Amino acid sequence: MRKAIIAGNWKMNKTVEEAVKMVEELKSLVKDATCDVVVCPTFVCLDAVKKAAAGSNIKVAAQNMHFEESGAFTGEVAPGMLEAMGIEYVVLGHSERREYFNETDEALNKKVKKAFEHNITPILCCGESLEQRENGTTNKVIEAQIKADIAGLTNDQAAKLVIAYEPIWAIGTGKTATDEQANETIKAIRAMVAEMYGAEVADKVRIQYGGSVKPNTIKAQMAMSDIDGALVGGASLVASDFSAIVNY
Numbered sequence: 001m002r003k004a005i006i007a008g009n010w011k012m013n014k015t016v017e018e019a020v021k022m023v024e025e026l027k028s029l030v031k032d033a034t035c036d037v038v039v040c041p042t043f044v045c046l047d048a049v050k051k052a053a054a055g056s057n058i059k060v061a062a063q064n065m066h067f068e069e070s071g072a073f074t075g076e077v078a079p080g081m082l083e084a085m086g087i088e089y090v091v092l093g094h095s096e097r098r099e100y101f102n103e104t105d106e107a108l109n110k111k112v113k114k115a116f117e118h119n120i121t122p123i124l125c126c127g128e129s130l131e132q133r134e135n136g137t138t139n140k141v142i143e144a145q146i147k148a149d150i151a152g153l154t155n156d157q158a159a160k161l162v163i164a165y166e167p168i169w170a171i172g173t174g175k176t177a178t179d180e181q182a183n184e185t186i187k188a189i190r191a192m193v194a195e196m197y198g199a200e201v202a203d204k205v206r207i208q209y210g211g212s213v214k215p216n217t218i219k220a221q222m223a224m225s226d227i228d229g230a231l232v233g234g235a236s237l238v239a240s241d242f243s244a245i246v247n248y
């Protein structure tokens, strides 16, 4: 039985003060959640959020990291720096990073491996554009992403993966994939993982849905057979909305 995981991706929002205030509010609101609860603040807020979340059930994720250990990479953050801070998860390959920051599958594969080396669990994002959904290439596009991004892991590492299926056309648009569409694609992703690492591993991998998840959509989404959680953007910025999602 997979434990659900719901993560709030704050993207480029919240000052340190606002982020800490949000965690302080969330702590009591999500304390009885039955799923894993994760917040993903910007790098500048990570340390303060981690300290604010201490002693609670809120886990902290970075929104990105570099694959190198250290060196002349101005503006980047190394995996060891996140590990030293006790960061448990890292979001990798969000469609915004693939699109605006030219993140490639080759780099993502290095990042996924490096995250595991540093005891950080990747939340690996994948998903198709509206055009790809409409021309019927959704599974082909996602298969290319998954096969490249998670290649070369051990079975133990692969089993710990969190994958977020985010149809790009549903991000921040108010359009969610139907529960059936999301579930079907997530099933297909699980089959891709099974092809690479076997059914036993694939059965352990947690696969979230992301794209305009709201308090009024989550219950039906979580009732689907293969949806193991959510990666929430906009609705994760307000404590009452995010806690309502987490306490679905």
Ligand SMILES: O=C[C@H](O)COP(=O)(O)O
Residues within 6 Å of the ligand: 009, 094, 166, 170, 171, 172, 173, 174, 210, 211, 212, 213, 231, 232, 233, 234, 235
């Ligand atoms: O990482 C989160 C996703 O991009 C979803 O964002 P959204 O809930 O605002 O559509």
